[in-house]
Amino acid sequence: MMISGAEIVIRCLQEEKVEYVFGYPGGSVLHIYDALFKQDQVKHILVRHEQAAVHAADAFSRSSQKVGVALVTSGPGVTNTVTGIATAYMDSIPMVVITGQVPTQYIGQDAFQECDTVGITRPCVKHNFLVKDVKDLASTIKKAFHIASTGRPGPVVVDVPKDITAQMCEFDYPKTVHMRSYNPVVKGHLGQIKKAVQILQEAKRPIIYTGGGVILSDAAEKLTQLARKLDFPVTNTLMGLGGYPATDRQFVGMLGMHGTFEANNAMHYADVILAIGARFDDRVIGNPDHFGSEKRRVIHIDIDPSSISKRVKVDVPIVGNVPDVLDEILKLLDGGFKTDPEVSDWWKQIEEWRGRDSLRYKQAEHIMPQYVVEKLYEVTGGDAFITSDVGQHQMFAAQYYKFNKPRRWINSGGLGTMGVGLPYGMGVLLANPGAQVACVTGEGSIQMCIQEMSTCKQYELPVKIINLNNGMLGMVRQWQEMFYSKRYSQSYVTSLPDFVKLAEAYGHVGMRIEKPEDVEPALRKAFTEHKNDLVFMDFIIDPGANVFPMVAAGKGLTEMILAEDL
Numbered sequence: 133m134m135i136s137g138a139e140i141v142i143r144c145l146q147e148e149k150v151e152y153v154f155g156y157p158g159g160s161v162l163h164i165y166d167a168l169f170k171q172d173q174v175k176h177i178l179v180r181h182e183q184a185a186v187h188a189a190d191a192f193s194r195s196s197q198k199v200g201v202a203l204v205t206s207g208p209g210v211t212n213t214v215t216g217i218a219t220a221y222m223d224s225i226p227m228v229v230i231t232g233q234v235p236t237q238y239i240g241q242d243a244f245q246e247c248d249t250v251g252i253t254r255p256c257v258k259h260n261f262l263v264k265d266v267k268d269l270a271s272t273i274k275k276a277f278h279i280a281s282t283g284r285p286g287p288v289v290v291d292v293p294k295d296i297t298a299q300m301c302e303f304d305y306p307k308t309v310h311m312r313s314y315n316p317v318v319k320g321h322l323g324q325i326k327k328a329v330q331i332l333q334e335a336k337r338p339i340i341y342t343g344g345g346v347i348l349s350d351a352a353e354k355l356t357q358l359a360r361k362l363d364f365p366v367t368n369t370l371m372g373l374g375g376y377p378a379t380d381r382q383f384v385g386m387l388g389m390h391g392t393f394e395a396n397n398a399m400h401y402a403d404v405i406l407a408i409g410a411r412f413d414d415r416v417i418g419n420p421d422h423f424g425s426e427k428r429r430v431i432h433i434d435i436d437p438s439s440i441s442k443r444v445k446v447d448v449p450i451v452g453n454v455p456d457v458l459d460e461i462l463k464l465l466d467g468g469f470k471t472d473p474e475v476s477d478w479w480k481q482i483e484e485w486r487g488r489d490s491l492r493y494k495q496a497e498h499i500m501p502q503y504v505v506e507k508l509y510e511v512t513g514g515d516a517f518i519t520s521d522v523g524q525h526q527m528f529a530a531q532y533y534k535f536n537k538p539r540r541w542i543n544s545g546g547l548g549t550m551g552v553g554l555p556y557g558m559g560v561l562l563a564n565p566g567a568q569v570a571c572v573t574g575e576g577s578i579q580m581c582i583q584e585m586s587t588c589k590q591y592e593l594p595v596k597i598i599n600l601n602n603g604m605l606g607m608v609r610q611w612q613e614m615f616y617s618k619r620y621s622q623s624y625v626t627s628l629p630d631f632v633k634l635a636e637a638y639g640h641v642g643m644r645i646e647k648p649e650d651v652e653p654a655l656r657k658a659f660t661e662h663k664n665d666l667v668f669m670d671f672i673i674d675p676g677a678n679v680f681p682m683v684a685a686g687k688g689l690t691e692m693i694l695a696e697d698l
């Protein structure tokens with residue numbers, strides 16, 4: 133039977149078992165919206181800004197392992213998605229974004245709402261397509277889902293001109309995909325794996341350093357098995373939190389710019405680094421020359437060969453899917469493995485570093501942001517999904533909420549996009565109905581997608597917004613305080629709205645919390661009495677609180693600035 137291109141789009145989404153499409157309609161996608169209307173298998177979430185559609189689809193994916201899907205119109209609909217696409221690309225999130233395009237015959241003629249979608253998105257997608265023949269539509273969408281979710285995942289854009297959505301064609305959804313030029317490696321090279329095991333056996337000061345790749349490939353359990361067998365310390369990147377249980381003794385905390393004293397020192401002075409699904413980025417290793425000054429051997433497991441030896445010279449590269457490679461390593465360890473006895477001295481050194489208690493902070497008259505996150509952890513039993521925006525609040529959430537499970541910490545690590553927190557909360561709740569979801573944010577970031585409170589009302593999404601309100605663009609202020617002689621250029625936010633009234637205006641619950649003793653009762657109330665409500669919690673916090681430890685730009689990992697009294 134012949135069906136329209138628009139119907140083909142929807143049938144493809146059905147075949148892919150897509151539950152939700154996050155989107156916003158417009159002229160060039162009207163046929164697709166009409167086809168959407170005629171079925172009820174694929175549900176549509178109408179956001180208030182296309183940026184939020186992509187962020188929500190992204191978080192849907194981050195919290196569920198499924199591919200997130202967004203649908204937008206041509207021109208401004210597309211340009212509004214670019215931040216979301218780039219955010220997902222930097223964090224390797226599998227996503228398919230379907231964009232409307234002007235009719236084929238108008239392309240290149242500056243038609244109404246035309247933009248060069250393929251050109252604009254090219255540098256920030258894993259791949260993109262412009263469909264020029266309705267006969268290619270189904271197979272292109274199949275390829276898009278395949279590319280997005282295999283190998284190193286990432287966003288894929290499918291640009292569909294309006295006339296293509298009107299043309300009629302037989303629907304035939306391919307069962308498999310064959311692409312000659314795209315065959316990601318899954319199994320690691322056995323010879324390399326054997327070499328790695330040998331080096332692990334010789335290690336005297338080892339560390340396991342893991343990133344988002346462990347979360348994305350669902351390798352957290354295998355990682356735990358491996359770490360237990362080896363009895364090596366484990367550190368996670370910002371993107372890797374939850375990949376290893378944060379309350380476990382072997383966990384030395386997050387590393388990098390705001391990592392713990394013990395994690396950064398252990399990473400720097402390790403004689404063997406086992407890097408898994410991580411990319412040694414600038415926020416992780418600090419000054420590369422300083423990092424390179426220590427002699428060590430590096431084993432690097434990653435699905436993406438281009439990540440290996442990109443920033444740090446690697447001795448044993450292992451390209452492959454992390455769980456598959458860990459399986460092979462575990463098998464070899466079962467054949468008899470002895471951790472070097474000197475590793476116990478290394479542990480003594482690590483405990484000494486840990487003894488500095490680098491996340492200690494002073495309580496003050498004002499509410500301390502760290503305290504709010506600690507109480508949030510207690511009140512939610514450590515079991516919530518925490519989304520965040522970007523700034524000091526993000527770092528406080530990463531440092532003080534102890535993530536014991538993967539896919540619970542949802543934030544923009546690579547691009548550092550302010551505004552993601554609330555739409556991330558929406559995507560998480562749709563993927564995990566009934567879960568506790570808190571968005572830890574700042575008064576700067578939350579205002580970048582605050583209109584989504586309206587979407588939350590429409591679809592009854594009870595995100596708990598934890599606004600750590602310091603009246604400042606806090607992270608900018610911190611840098612200006614420390615490196616620009618306190619010249620606070622444009623980092624002071626005045627004329628803030630009354631967030632309680634604003635939440636109420638959208639039909640939600642608002643709370644303003646000003647005293648430390650009110651923090652815990654307010655959180656309890658939000659998560660019990662108002663379990664099913666969106667609650668905007670405006671915590672008025674110490675405006676001078678800074679994030680420590682801190683590795684300043686250009687400094688080495690061990691050259692941390694600690695809180696004054698440490």
Ligand SMILES: Cc1ncc(C[n+]2csc(CCOP(=O)(O)OP(=O)(O)O)c2C)c(N)n1
Binds near residue numbers: 523548549574576602
């Ligand atoms: C879209 C975007 N614009 C600018 C920045 C740069 N930036 C990083 S943190 C920050 C301040 C964030 O302020 P707020 O949300 O109030 O959080 P706080 O640091 O006070 O916790 C800014 C402006 C960014 N990360 N993203």
